[in-house]
Structures are given as C-alpha cells and as structure tokens.
Amino acid sequence: xxxxxxxxxxxxxxxxxxxxxxxxxxxxxxxxxxxxxxxxxxxxxxxxxxxxxxxxxxxxxxxxxxxxxxxxxxxxxxxxxxxxxxxxxxxxxxxxxxxxxxxxxxxxxxxxxxxxxxxxxxxxxxxxxxxxxxxxxxxxxxxxxxxxxxxxxxxxxxxxxxxx
Amino acid sequence: xxxxxxxxxxxxxxxxxxxxxxxxxxxxxxxxxxxxxxxxxxxxxxxxxxxxxxxxxxx
Numbered sequence: 001x002x003x004x005x006x007x008x009x010x011x012x013x014x015x016x017x018x019x020x021x022x023x024x025x026x027x028x029x030x031x032x033x034x035x036x037x038x039x040x041x042x043x044x045x046x047x048x049x050x051x052x053x054x055x056x057x058x059x060x061x062x063x064x065x066x067x068x069x070x071x072x073x074x075x076x077x078x079x080x081x082x083x084x085x086x087x088x089x090x091x092x093x094x095x096x097x098x099x100x101x102x103x104x105x106x107x108x109x110x111x112x113x114x115x116x117x118x119x120x121x122x123x124x125x126x127x128x129x130x131x132x133x134x135x136x137x138x139x140x141x142x143x144x145x146x147x148x149x150x151x152x153x154x155x156x157x158x159x160x161x162x163x164x
Numbered sequence: 165x166x167x168x169x170x171x172x173x174x175x176x177x178x179x180x181x182x183x184x185x186x187x188x189x190x191x192x193x194x195x196x197x198x199x200x201x202x203x204x205x206x207x208x209x210x211x212x213x214x215x216x217x218x219x220x221x222x223x
Contacts, residue, residue, distance in 0.1 A: 001195050001219060001220070001221075001222055002222050003222075029191065029194050029195075029198070030191055031187065032187045033183050033186035033187045033194075034186065034189075034194040034195075034197045034198045034201065035198075035201075036198065036201040036202060036205055037198070038202065038206075038209075038215075038216050038217060071215070071217070072215065076217065078220060079217075079219060079220020080219045080220060081217050081219075102191065104191055104192065105192065105222070138180070138183065138184075139183060139184060139187035140187070
C-alpha cells in the first residue's frame with residue numbers, strides 16, 4: 001500500500017496529475033474504524049487538454065507504460081485496485097484544495113478531511129454513504145462548525161438534517 | 165420508551181468503546197485489519213460472481 005501511495009505522489013511530481021486526495025472508504029479509514037472495501041478511491045485534478053477536455057486517458061497510458069494493468073473501472077497499482085475520480089463538482093474540488101497530509105510509513109498521503117468526506121457522502125446519498133456518515137459522526141471528531149459551513153455553502157444543509 | 169437492562173447498556177457501551185479504540189489505531193494497522201477482512205470476504209464475493217482483489221500487504 002505504501003508503494004501505491006509512492007506511485008501516486010510520483011504522478012503529481014511528474015505533472016501527470018495536478019493533485020490528488022484519498023476519499024471513499026479508504027479515506028474515511030484515516031479517521032474511523034476499518035471497514036471492508038475492495039478499492040482505493042482517489043479524487044484527482046487532471047490537467048486540461050488544449051481542447052479544454054478532461055480525460056483519464058493520458059494517466060492510464062502513463063500507468064500502463066509503468067506496467068500497471070487496468071481492471072474494470074480500476075487500475076491495479078502495486079497490488080491495490082485504484083479508482084481515479086476526476087473532481088466532478090465544486091464540493092469535491094474544494095475538498096481536494098483543503099486535503100490534509102497524513103503519514104503512511106515514510107510516505108505523505110493527502111486525504112480529504114473528515115468534514116469533506118461527510119459532506120461528499122451526504123451529497124452522494126447512497127445507503128453505504130449513510131453508514132459512513134454515522135461512523136464519521138461517532139468516531140472522527142468532526143469539527144461541526146467547519147462541516148456546517150461546507151453544508152450551507154453547497155446547499156446540503158437541509159438534506160443533512162435526516163443524516164445525523 | 166424502551167428501557168434497557170444494565171447488562172444491555174453495558175454491552176452497547178463496550179461496543180462503542182471498541183469502535184473508538186479501532187478508530188484510534190495507526191492507519192497501517194487498520195490496513196492490516198482491512199486485508200484480513202478482505203481475505204475472509206473475497207472467496208464469498210467471487211462465488212457470487214463479483215470481482216474481489218485482496219490488497220497486497222506492505223509486509
């Protein structure tokens with residue numbers, strides 16, 4: 001897993017991706033108890049092509065040249081299925097900008113904060129997101145002032161009322 | 165209103181404390197636990213036709 005993060009950091013250093021942060025269940029695990037999951041969700045800022053389009057193709061081609069194989073919606077990096085999710089809205093973009101560095105062995109790993117993970121889970125709105133929100137609420141020491149600010153600015157406050 | 169026995173209350177409290185203790189573990193230790201969970205779940209998922217790759221361990 002540490003090698004996986006090293007490869008991701010190399011992608012940033014090499015300009016292949018702009019910025020990344022761990023999200024999803026593996027992101028939540030930085031703050032809460034471990035739960036079963038089978039992929040590593042990576043939110044990523046991708047460089048725009050001259051046409052203005054954003055595409056994962058150059059990233060996948062680069063990783064393929066390094067010997068990493070695509071498998072469904074993931075690419076296996078050092079034995080870990082990684083799913084790259086381009087920042088798809090303002091909330092995720094803001095989460096990426098505010099990601100915090102955590103240590104994993106000798107490697108620094110940018111991770112979405114517990115507040116952004118909670119807000120993104122509420123916005124996504126699946127049953128497994130509800131479970132994640134409850135776990136983060138009980139275990140992550142959420143800063144509710146920060147969370148409230150995020151929810152208000154992204155029009156999620158009303159939706160969030162049934163989630164806590 | 166549901167009244168809980170002292171025993172049940174104690175049991176729920178212990179469960180909650182256990183979860184908090186797990187949440188406070190170092191991330192590497194959580195990943196080790198995750199890989200154990202994946203190792204248990206993967207054959208069951210594969211038997212149902214779902215893909216399940218167990219993460220490569222750091223060790």
